[in-house]
Amino acid sequence: MEKIIYVDNSATTAVSEKALTAMLPYFRENYGNPSSIHSHGQAAQRALENSRRAVASAIGAYNNEIFFTSGGTESDNWAIRGVCELKRDKGSHIISTAIEHNAVLKTLNGLQNRGFEITLLEPDKYGQITAEQLKQAIRDDTILISIMTANNVVGTILPIKDLCAAAHEKGVIFHTDAVQAVSHIPLNVRALGVDLLSMSAHKFHGPKGVGALFSKLPLTPPPYLTGGGQEKGYRSGTENISGIVGMAAAIKEGTENLSENIAKITSNRNKLIENVLKIPGAYLTGDPTNRLPGLASFVFEGIEQAAFIVNKLNEYGICASSGSACSASSKEASHVLTAMGYDESASHGILRISLSEYNTEEEIDAIISRLPLIVAEIRSKKK
Numbered sequence: 001m002e003k004i005i006y007v008d009n010s011a012t013t014a015v016s017e018k019a020l021t022a023m024l025p026y027f028r029e030n031y032g033n034p035s036s037i038h039s040h041g042q043a044a045q046r047a048l049e050n051s052r053r054a055v056a057s058a059i060g061a062y063n064n065e066i067f068f069t070s071g072g073t074e075s076d077n078w079a080i081r082g083v084c085e086l087k088r089d090k091g092s093h094i095i096s097t098a099i100e101h102n103a104v105l106k107t108l109n110g111l112q113n114r115g116f117e118i119t120l121l122e123p124d125k126y127g128q129i130t131a132e133q134l135k136q137a138i139r140d141d142t143i144l145i146s147i148m149t150a151n152n153v154v155g156t157i158l159p160i161k162d163l164c165a166a167a168h169e170k171g172v173i174f175h176t177d178a179v180q181a182v183s184h185i186p187l188n189v190r191a192l193g194v195d196l197l198s199m200s201a202h203k204f205h206g207p208k209g210v211g212a213l214f215s216k217l218p219l220t221p222p223p224y225l226t227g228g229g230q231e232k233g234y235r236s237g238t239e240n241i242s243g244i245v246g247m248a249a250a251i252k253e254g255t256e257n258l259s260e261n262i263a264k265i266t267s268n269r270n271k272l273i274e275n276v277l278k279i280p281g282a283y284l285t286g287d288p289t290n291r292l293p294g295l296a297s298f299v300f301e302g303i304e305q306a307a308f309i310v311n312k313l314n315e316y317g318i319c320a321s322s323g324s325a326c327s328a329s330s331k332e333a334s335h336v337l338t339a340m341g342y343d344e345s346a347s348h349g350i351l352r353i354s355l356s357e358y359n360t361e362e363e364i365d366a367i368i369s370r371l372p373l374i375v376a377e378i379r380s381k382k383k
């Protein structure tokens, strides 16, 4: 197979060697059900609890504040719907932002149809939301605030600690979708103060289809899936042990190597940004400084569909994306860029390059050498 240059790590990542090695025995050797009382089951039970410890410790949580789920989407759904159910008699107002992932936005849409009132805060041109803005939106009947830790399209890191403090001043529960942040930037739930936090293993070199919800005790949203009573009765269904073990191995590896990874990824990203911005009419989106180490998104004057660039890059074996993975094949403009004030054409034309520690400087050089030609070719065809 031709070697590809994979720079779509915000969409998903390769499973790390350590995570894969940790997972394999749980398919064919230690395949017991953690609910079984025989030795096979009990080995799986121990693996489950060791994994919970690893995930908790990576984000500064207690073990019994971690609930395994099927990923970021489920964690977001559970957190948001759960708090609404729990606090319905206190009020029906929820605050979020216009730049959230659809796992949050569509969930809020559904709640709106059921009588909840939603306020979506509008970001500034960098994708930032301030605590002042949030304070002004909080009402007596606000029951939940859900704001992402880092944006998946432009990479802006939001001031979660301040936003959370503003929520708590008014006694409102704070959830953050940290799917793009966990294992990418230093993150500690106690330092941030958040009540609920969503994460997903496949964004940090773990397997797909597994994630977790952190829920600060004594808060736990009501059970989302009912059945056999797994996860202390809060999330029924036989646990995805191999996936959970892989997630734990990946988060452990990611947090142990975090500073080293950030240094490498940031250096490659800076080189990429510096050179892409040499292309006339190229602009970086998102916050220039408070941004994820690996994510760089660009818009190019005169290019209204980044899909053209993505397809051309693909011909050279370079896998990037236009906007988020979920919107990459959609004809709709990126709701994130639109909210940040970009016009309709720019909102279709966003090229997202997202790096991991597996990317080499040579790969960055290959992108830098191809991209100006691709942009020029697409622009010339338009004329």
Ligand SMILES: Cc1ncc(COP(=O)(O)O)c(C=O)c1O
Pocket: 010, 011, 070, 071, 072, 073, 074, 076, 101, 103, 148, 150, 151, 152, 177, 179, 180, 199, 200, 201, 209, 211, 325
């Ligand atoms: C910010 C954000 N939230 C939620 C999700 C959904 O996570 P999952 O794919 O694990 O359901 C994603 C995935 O792209 C994301 O980027």
